[in-house]
Amino acid sequence: MNCSIQFPSWPSALSFFLPLLPLLILFILGKMKNSKTLPPGPTKLPIIGNIHNLLLSGDDHIPRVFRDLANKYGPFLHMKIGHISQIIVSSSELAEQFLKTHDVNFATRPDNFAANIISYNRKDVAFAPYGEYWRQMRKVCVQTLLSFKRVKSFDGTRADENHNLANNTLKEFPVEACKLRLGVLDLSNNSLSGLPPELGKMTTLRRLLLNGNTLRTLRSTLVSGPTSNLLRYLRSRLSSDDEVSKCGSSAYKVNQIAEATRLSLSSKELSLSGLKLESVPSTAWESYEIVKIDLSMNLIEILPEELSFCSKLEHLILSKNKIKQWPGALFTSLHNLSCLKLDNNMLKKIPSNGFQGLSQLKILDLSGNASSYPEPPGFSGLTQLQELHLRRMQLIAIPLDVLGLRQLHILDLSQNSIATIPIDMKNFISLTELDVSDNNITSLPAELGLLESSLQVFKLDGNPLRSIRRAILDRGTKDILKYLKDRITT
Ligand SMILES: *[C@@H]1O[C@H](CO)[C@@H](O)[C@H](O)[C@H]1NC(C)=O
Ligand SMILES: *[C@@H]1O[C@H](CO)[C@@H](O)[C@H](O)[C@H]1NC(C)=O
Numbered sequence: 001m002n003c004s005i006q007f008p009s010w011p012s013a014l015s016f017f018l019p020l021l022p023l024l025i026l027f028i029l030g031k032m033k034n035s036k037t038l039p040p041g042p043t044k045l046p047i048i049g050n051i052h053n054l055l056l057s058g059d060d061h062i063p064r065v066f067r068d069l070a071n072k073y074g075p076f077l078h079m080k081i082g083h084i085s086q087i088i089v090s091s092s093e094l095a096e097q098f099l100k101t102h103d104v105n106f107a108t109r110p111d112n113f114a115a116n117i118i119s120y121n122r123k124d125v126a127f128a129p130y131g132e133y134w135r136q137m138r139k140v141c142v143q144t145l146l147s148f149k150r151v152k153s154f155d156g157t158r159a160d161e162n163h164n165l166a167n168n169t170l171k172e173f174p175v176e177a178c179k180l181r182l183g184v185l186d187l188s189n190n191s192l193s194g195l196p197p198e199l200g201k202m203t204t205l206r207r208l209l210l211n212g213n214t215l216r217t218l219r220s221t222l223v224s225g226p227t228s229n230l231l232r233y234l235r236s237r238l239s240s241d242d243e244v245s246k247c248g249s250s251a252y253k254v255n256q257i258a259e260a261t262r263l264s265l266s267s268k269e270l271s272l273s274g275l276k277l278e279s280v281p282s283t284a285w286e287s288y289e290i291v292k293i294d295l296s297m298n299l300i301e302i303l304p305e306e307l308s309f310c311s312k313l314e315h316l317i318l319s320k321n322k323i324k325q326w327p328g329a330l331f332t333s334l335h336n337l338s339c340l341k342l343d344n345n346m347l348k349k350i351p352s353n354g355f356q357g358l359s360q361l362k363i364l365d366l367s368g369n370a371s372s373y374p375e376p377p378g379f380s381g382l383t384q385l386q387e388l389h390l391r392r393m394q395l396i397a398i399p400l401d402v403l404g405l406r407q408l409h410i411l412d413l414s415q416n417s418i419a420t421i422p423i424d425m426k427n428f429i430s431l432t433e434l435d436v437s438d439n440n441i442t443s444l445p446a447e448l449g450l451l452e453s454s455l456q457v458f459k460l461d462g463n464p465l466r467s468i469r470r471a472i473l474d475r476g477t478k479d480i481l482k483y484l485k486d487r488i489t490t
């Protein structure tokens with residue numbers, strides 16, 4: 001057959017389109033009229049609209065493209081992606097108007113042909129116009145279709161993946177494969193002599209086919225019986241080591257506490273650090289002869305009452321918990337307490353008599369929370385204090401009560417916003433370690449040089465120091481102090 005396409009000659013094509021010309025003009029005029037009410041925007045090309053502005057801008061980051069366009073046309077501009085009109089809003093005030101003030105007016109999805117078809121004239125929850133109908137639809141979805149119970153009930157279906165390894169020559173089922181979430185596992189007609197205990201952890205498994213194997217290590221009633229029984233048996237054979245790796249489980253905690261209690265009888269130290277405990281069970285207190293207790297890194301909010309019976313206690317470590325109330329009453333019965341760490345808690349307030357009964361205290365750490373700074377007279381009653389840690393407490397100056405603690409060996413004031421070191425600091429002749437790193441110190445008083453023979457460690461990193469050259473700072477404590485001393489003008 002002779003297939004040839006006949007192209008109409010020019011005159012006949014014109015005679016076909018000519019009657020349509022008025023329609024075309026009307027169409028273009030209509031568009032121009034419409035566009036008058038639209039916000040400004042870049043020039044639109046036929047068919048593609050403004051797609052070229054997005055693709056040819058030389059920037060592959062769309063938000064930056066919109067920013068540049070907003071700089072040119074203002075924060076409220078009109079673009080066309082293909083033939084679809086889009087309004088781009090690039091200012092937070094205008095966006096708030098759209099999304100918050102007038103959100104109801106803009107909540108409805110645009111009417112579109114495809115959505116009408118797939119959602120039966122917008123009868124679903126995604127495309128339905130905002131209003132009473134949509135609200136009812138959403139209620140139905142949230143309460144019945146997407147409820148936790150309903151989603152959970154599909155678990156089996158989602159895990160329903162079959163695995164067929166029948167008719168192979170498998171000698172053993174690999175442990176790694178026990179991580180698969182399978183519904184059915186067919187291992188029939190292989191050369192298996194046993195099964196790994198880890199297979200017991202495949203809790204989604206409903207059917208395990210094993211016929212045609214010579215499973216010598218398993219009872220035949222287990223092999224031919226219900227899959228759930230076999231899995232339970234395998235789980236029971238998992239080594240206890242495997243259980244321990246599930247750190248944080250209650251069995252693990254109970255074990256750890258029992259072990260710590262046992263140790264505390266001989267060592268007089270009770271260590272229950274990092275166990276995510278909300279409270280210390282009474283079983284942990286086998287002995288009140290304890291001298292050191294470490295409860296750091298738990299979730300403790302209220303301290304255990306038993307603490308007040310530990311009258312020999314010397315070290316109490318409570319770092320990184322959730323303690324809110326200053327445990328002042330407790331301290332009146334701990335006369336020999338010499339080390340107290342309460343850093344990184346949520347202490348609201350330390351009352352003026354907060355350190356009553358702590359006259360033996362040598363080491364104190366209150367770092368990590370600005371609200372943990374004691375009310376006046378502050379630390380001045382702690383005449384034995386040798387070590388004080390006040391990191392990250394938003395201090396803007398070295399407090400006067402701290403400057404009065406002349407017996408201090410170690411003073412840690414790092415990660416605050418301290419701007420100056422007072423000249424008075426020269427009287428701290430017992431100080432061996434001073435940490436003021438990560439503060440806002442711009443200059444050092446030359447008098448600090450008088451501490452040259454006593455101060456061993458002087459940490460200054462992370463300060464905007466201008467008065468001392470970097471090279472000197474890099475040389476370390478001794479050289480810095482010597483440099484300062486040389487500059488004392490007498
Ligand atoms: C395994 O082999 C048997 C016979 O050799 C055959 O009937 C069966 O369909 C095979 N099964 C699979 C899953 O290939
Ligand atoms: C296992 O082998 C037997 C005998 O060859 C066969 O009848 C049976 O269909 C096989 N099972 C599977 C699941 O392939």
Ligand SMILES: *[C@@H]1O[C@H](CO)[C@@H](O)[C@H](O)[C@H]1NC(C)=O
Pocket residue numbers: 311312335336
């Ligand atoms: C406190 O310590 C002192 C000196 O180490 C000691 O004599 C005293 O018995 C201790 N007090 C208690 C209650 O353990």
Ligand SMILES: *[C@@H]1O[C@H](CO)[C@@H](O)[C@H](O)[C@H]1NC(C)=O
Pocket residue numbers: 324344345346347348368369370371
């Ligand atoms: C500091 O303590 C206050 C008062 O309890 C608490 O609200 C705040 O979260 C704490 N801050 C930190 C960083 O723990």
Ligand SMILES: *[C@@H]1O[C@H](CO)[C@@H](O)[C@H](O)[C@H]1NC(C)=O
Pocket residue numbers: 417419440442
């Ligand atoms: C550090 O000090 C300067 C003035 O010397 C001040 O403008 C700035 O806010 C301070 N920074 C902090 C974090 O306190």
